Amino acid sequence: MARTTVVHKVEEVFLNALGGVRGRQNLAAWGVAATAAYFLWVRPEMKAKEEAEARAALREAEKRREMETATKSYS
Numbered sequence: 001m002a003r004t005t006v007v008h009k010v011e012e013v014f015l016n017a018l019g020g021v022r023g024r025q026n027l028a029a030w031g032v033a034a035t036a037a038y039f040l041w042v043r044p045e046m047k048a049k050e051e052a053e054a055r056a057a058l059r060e061a062e063k064r065r066e067m068e069t070a071t072k073s074y075s
Helices: 003-017 023-074
Strands: none
Touching: none
């Protein structure tokens, strides 16, 4: 079996495992779809999560500051 045939067979098995991708154009279309999904869904979700964590950290810092102010006024 020629080396190129083995390489092509491995490539075909790999691409079929990815959901039946056939040919380079189809693979490129999957790449574009994955990139779009990342920028339209994944990245905004990550940003929202980071913002929520930052807001929670600010609230916690504010509570600590209030506690420190309250304990100083009683001293």
